[in-house]
Amino acid sequence: MNKTLKIGIIIIGLFLLVGIFAKHISPKNPVQQNLLERLQPPSSKHFFGTDELGRDVFSRVINSTMVSLSVGIISVSISVFLGTIVGLVAGYYGKKIDIILMRIVDIVLCFPTFFLILMVIAFLKPNIYNIMIVIGLTSWPGLARYVRAEVLSIREREYVLSAKLAGLGSSKIIFYHILPNVIVPVIINFTLGIGSAILIESALSFLGLGIQPPQPSWGNILASGKDYIHIAWWLSLFPGMAIFITVMGFNLVGEGLRQKFNIKEKKL
Secondary structure, eight states: OOHHHHHHHHHHHHHHHHHHTHHHHOSSOTTOOOGGGTTOOSOSSSTTOBOTTOOBHHHHHHHHHHHHHHHHHHHHHHHHHHHHHHHHHHHHHOHHHHHHHHHHHHHHHHSOHHHHHHHHHHHSOOSHHHHHHHHHHHSOHHHHHHHHHHHHHHTTSHHHHHHHHTTOOHHHHIIIIIGGGTHHHHHHHHHHHHHHHHHHHHHHHHTTSSSOTTSOOHHHHHHHHGGGTTTOTHHHHHHHHHHHHHHHHHHHHHHHHHHHTTOOOOOO
């Protein structure tokens, strides 16, 4: 295991532990207000200071961890599932099926992903479930094209042709002979995609279209701090650092896996 992969796993592992045990680690109730202690700087009483309503920022950041990780993991799981299935089917069957599926991919790719997400979220009730689904349903085309390109090459190899001659059905050939040969790039895409999904969720929450108060998320903590940036720097620093370190952890894992399996740099 290379150093890049080790560091990424350690970072992600620590954040997962923080998210799982957030209620035990958090010293305060993340939604409890105390106007007498509003905008207090970091201290031994409030490690990350307090916000404009006197809420403990450390507790809010801690309790936001699992929210962001859940959005990232579940939304990317949806994206990877769709992208892999579409890529496998388009690449293996080819002809009209390939043309139809790739035109759908091209249409989705015509729209900037973030603005497409903004448009959809604007018509839906902004909550964690809708965010997961929308991010997942708009982030799969790139992976679909990558998997299709790999399948177009793999389907002409001898072991696939032998399986066809042996009378194996298409589904068995796809899932037992072709999928294992594209699974590593898919896993790399999964880890890199989680970081991107966390950034998208944070941006949506910052704009007021993501996780809604009083439930804390890194994005809405940042949003509440933007009006106090000159007098309460801690409201922006600590959730921003949490986002940065988490995304870096997933990117390091993705890069470490790419180095470990010697996967050439390609746009996923």
